[in-house]
Amino acid sequence: MESKTILLVEDNSDDEALTLRALKKNNIKNEVVIARDGAEALEYLFGTGKYAGRNTSLTPQVVLLDLKLPKVEGLEVLRRVRADQRTKLLPVVILTSSNEEQDRIDGYGLGANSYVRKPVDFSQFMDAARQLGLYWLILNEAPPVRRT
Amino acid sequence: MLGVRNYSIATKLTVVNMLVSGAALVIACLVFVAYDLISFRQSMVYNLSIQAQMAGSNSVSPLLFNDPQAAENTLSALRAARSVVSAGIYTLDGRPFATYWRDGLDQPLTPPQVPAGKTELHWFKDGQLALVRSIVFQGKPTGIVYIRSDLRDMTLRLQRYAGIAAMVLLASLLAALLVASMFQRAVAQPIVHLAQTARIVSRDKNYAMRATPTGKRDEPDVLIGAFNEMLEQIQERDSALRKAHDELEQNVQERTAQLAASNKELEAFSYSVSHDLRAPLRGIDGFSLALLEDYADRLDDEGKIHLQRIRAATQRMGLLIDDLLNLSRMTRAEIRKEVVNLSALAHSVAEVVQETLPERRIEFRIEDRLEARVDPNLMRVVLENLLGNACKFTSKRASACIEFGKTHCNGSSAYFVRDNGAGFDPAYANRLFGAFQRLHGTSEFPGTGIGLATVQRIIHRHGGKIWAEGAVEKGAVFYFTL
Numbered sequence: 001m002e003s004k005t006i007l008l009v010e011d012n013s014d015d016e017a018l019t020l021r022a023l024k025k026n027n028i029k030n031e032v033v034i035a036r037d038g039a040e041a042l043e044y045l046f047g048t049g050k051y052a053g054r055n056t057s058l059t060p061q062v063v064l065l066d067l068k069l070p071k072v073e074g075l076e077v078l079r080r081v082r083a084d085q086r087t088k089l090l091p092v093v094i095l096t097s098s099n100e101e102q103d104r105i106d107g108y109g110l111g112a113n114s115y116v117r118k119p120v121d122f123s124q125f126m127d128a129a130r131q132l133g134l135y136w137l138i139l140n141e142a143p144p145v146r147r148t
Numbered sequence: 149m150l151g152v153r154n155y156s157i158a159t160k161l162t163v164v165n166m167l168v169s170g171a172a173l174v175i176a177c178l179v180f181v182a183y184d185l186i187s188f189r190q191s192m193v194y195n196l197s198i199q200a201q202m203a204g205s206n207s208v209s210p211l212l213f214n215d216p217q218a219a220e221n222t223l224s225a226l227r228a229a230r231s232v233v234s235a236g237i238y239t240l241d242g243r244p245f246a247t248y249w250r251d252g253l254d255q256p257l258t259p260p261q262v263p264a265g266k267t268e269l270h271w272f273k274d275g276q277l278a279l280v281r282s283i284v285f286q287g288k289p290t291g292i293v294y295i296r297s298d299l300r301d302m303t304l305r306l307q308r309y310a311g312i313a314a315m316v317l318l319a320s321l322l323a324a325l326l327v328a329s330m331f332q333r334a335v336a337q338p339i340v341h342l343a344q345t346a347r348i349v350s351r352d353k354n355y356a357m358r359a360t361p362t363g364k365r366d367e368p369d370v371l372i373g374a375f376n377e378m379l380e381q382i383q384e385r386d387s388a389l390r391k392a393h394d395e396l397e398q399n400v401q402e403r404t405a406q407l408a409a410s411n412k413e414l415e416a417f418s419y420s421v422s423h424d425l426r427a428p429l430r431g432i433d434g435f436s437l438a439l440l441e442d443y444a445d446r447l448d449d450e451g452k453i454h455l456q457r458i459r460a461a462t463q464r465m466g467l468l469i470d471d472l473l474n475l476s477r478m479t480r481a482e483i484r485k486e487v488v489n490l491s492a493l494a495h496s497v498a499e500v501v502q503e504t505l506p507e508r509r510i511e512f513r514i515e516d517r518l519e520a521r522v523d524p525n526l527m528r529v530v531l532e533n534l535l536g537n538a539c540k541f542t543s544k545r546a547s548a549c550i551e552f553g554k555t556h557c558n559g560s561s562a563y564f565v566r567d568n569g570a571g572f573d574p575a576y577a578n579r580l581f582g583a584f585q586r587l588h589g590t591s592e593f594p595g596t597g598i599g600l601a602t603v604q605r606i607i608h609r610h611g612g613k614i615w616a617e618g619a620v621e622k623g624a625v626f627y628f629t630l
Contacts, residue, residue: 014431021438068423097423097430099470120426120466121459122434 004137005031007060009041009077010095011069018122019064019095022129030061030137038072041065042080045087059090062136065112067096067103075106082111089143091136157343158336165328166321173320177313184309188302189277193270196279196297199229200268204283204293207237211245211283211291219246231297233276237283238292245291259294275299338368342375355383411480418476425469433462464596471598474529475583478602483523483609490518490527490563494552497531501539508548510539515553518563520630526606533599534565534626540593541569541624557627566625571618580616603628 006023010016016034023032035041041063043049047056063081067074074094081087093114094107107115116132119125155163203223210219219237226232226248236247238259247254262269262282270279276296283291338359345359358376362369436455444452491514498512512535520527535550542548551566572580572587579585583601607614607628618624 012427012431014434015427018430018434018438021434097426098419099473100419100422118426118430120429120433121463122430122437125430125434 004061005033005058006137007033007035007041007044007063009035009038009063009065009069009074011036011066015066015118018125019129022122022126023133025126026130026133028129028133028137033060037070038074038077040071041069041077042072045081045090046084056086059087061091061142062132062140063090063092064095064132065092067094067098067107075103075110078107078110078112091140091142093132093136095132156336157339158332161332161336162325162328165331166324169324170317170321173317177309177316181306181309181313185302185306188305189272192277192297192299192302193279195229196232196270196277196295197268197281199226199232199235200279200281200293200295203235203237203295204281204291207246207293208283208285208290211237211239212285216246220248222246223248226295229297231299231301233296233298235293235295238294240289240291242292257294259292262292272299334364335366335368338362338372342368342372346375349379355379355386414476415480418473421469422473426466429462429466429469433459433466436462468596468598471596471602472583475598475602475605478526478529478605479609481523481526483526485521485523485610487519488522488524488527490520490522490531490552491516493524493528494518494531494535497528497535498550501532501535505539508539508543510542510548510550513549513551513553515551518552518554520563522610522630523606526609530603530606530628531565533603537599537626538565538567538569538624540595541571541588542567543569543593545569555627557629560629562627562629564625564627566623568623571620571622571624572616573620574618577616577618581614 006028008016008019010019016036020032023030033044035044040050044051044054045056045059045063047054065074065077069077074096078092078094081090081092091113092111093116094103094112095116095118096103097118099117104115114132114136116128119128203226206222207219210216210222223235223237223246226235227250230250232248232250234247234249234253234257236257236259237245239245242258244256247257249255259280260269262280267284268279268281270277272278276298278294278296281293281295282289283293342359345357349355349357358379359372361372361376436458439447440452440455447455494514495512498510498514502508502510502512531552535552538550539548542550545568549568552563554561554563556562570588570593576587580587581600581604582597584597585601586595586597588595604614607630610630612629614626614628616624616626
């Protein structure tokens with residue numbers, strides 16, 4: 001069976017732990033691949049560097065992308081994902097602390113599928129994670145995977 | 149002089165010069181000719197008188213001896229005098245004795261009487277000079293001589309004079325023209341040059357131009373000197389002004405650049421605050437909840453309350469950060485003014501506020517047809533805060549009444565939001581609009597103390613003023629102008 005992995009791009013270990021906890025608490029048991037900066041996320045998606053040789057046809061079901069990231073910024077990651085044939089249609093959800101208007105404009109402008117603001121209140125965050133999982137992993141039909 | 153008005157000064161000078169010299173010459177010629185004519189006439193009369201005397205004395209004996217032939221011979225001697233038209237010797241009773249006609253005509257003429265006591269009479273008539281003279285012999289009148297002469301000589305002389313006068317006039321006018329052109333070079337040229345320079349200066353705004361001095365210490369030179377001095381002063385002021393302007397421009401550019409830089413910094417800072425400051429809060433809240441969920445059995449009630457307080461404080465901190473970011477966003481946001489129906493906007497805000505407080509009974513009194521040129525988004529924030537505050541501070545009233553309208557204050561119109569709520573101590577009125585300033589405890593009325601600071605910034609950015617009136621438990625009125 002196809003593994004419906006989630007790619008979580010997050011540099012803050014607290015946020016990472018809390019996101020994983022929220023997913024677990026909501027019974028989302030998909031494999032979560034964690035990239036701690038933008039460069040690592042791109043390496044995973046395109047099978048380079050640390051992930052050289054990875055079968056890139058196995059694309060994640062959804063990418064949860066933070067915006068403020070070391071090395072390569074979140075918006076730049078999104079731009080390169082959309083520019084590449086292999087990942088052009090990949091569902092990307094921006095999951096960030098920022099609610100700056102400009103970030104939202106840029107995010108959607110570069111082709112983000114959703115923009116979710118991480119609330120401070122963890123109960124609200126749990127709720128957001130539940131809905132995200134429900135929507136992107138169960139309800140949403142992923143685009144057909146290109147076989148190479 | 150109307151026609152002369154628009155000519156150049158050089159032409160005017162030449163015209164004046166020629167008019168003056170021409171007039172002087174014409175007057176001189178006229179006087180001279182008149183004098184000459186008078187003396188010529190006198191000499192004519194004198195000559196004719198001599199001829200009459202000669203003819204008369206030569207005719208005495210022919211008269212005495214009644215020999216008209218001899219008298220005619222005497223008269224024919226007058227042929228030498230070309231101008232004599234006719235001459236006649238008459239007897240005392242006026243009978244012609246002997247006559248002479250230059251052109252062969254022979255008309256009978258009646259000589260006029262010589263008045264008593266006079267021997268001679270002359271007059272000018274019909275282009276002729278006529279003269280009668282008594283012929284006296286040994287103290288007794290014996291006859292009359294009547295002689296007439298034409299004025300051909302005088303006319304000839306007059307024509308000659310006119311010709312000479314015209315030539316002299318022409319020659320002197322030419323000389324005057326010559327003198328005038330030299331004069332023009334000396335006087336008019338510097339003035340013409342000055343006028344040209346002035347024209348160029350005023351046309352090109354080129355204050356570096358200078359008129360060339362004549363170096364003669366005359367009035368035009370003084371004029372040129374003063375003009376150049378003025379130009380120099382203007383040039384100095386101009387360059388000083390330009391320098392000041394350039395400096396100002398540069399200052400403005402520098403300040404603008406600084407402002408842009410600090411704005412950018414502020415933006416980066418806000419972004420950082422929004423992103424980085426919230427992340428740890430999420431951690432605190434999240435892990436506190438994790439403790440409450442996973443370790444509930446190992447925590448007593450007090451421990452759980454502590455954790456709940458940690459979570460509440462964290463969430464409040466999150467709220468503060470959000471409000472602070474909002475405040476900073478209101479400061480940076482670009483203002484796009486348009487005509488906004490404030491009454492409709494207030495109704496819409498009131499509706500939203502009422503929806504969030506379904507258990508409250510609030511009466512909104514909103515004046516109709518209020519319009520202003522404002523940024524609709526920022527104005528909504530203002531009304532949300534003011535009407536929201538009014539709702540908040542009337543929460544302990546059984547019946548809350550909130551008004552929004554327009555009134556006149558100190559000669560200008562101001563909008564107001566009035567409530568019948570908790571009010572405030574007017575002594576602290578000036579602290580109302582400071583960020584994080586609160587006049588009530590959080591437990592009494594919730595809030596972060598940033599709302600009115602945000603409102604004030606928006607009003608200031610619209611060029612308006614905001615102030616408040618109130619008393620404890622007597623309600624509050626917030627006035628603002630736009």
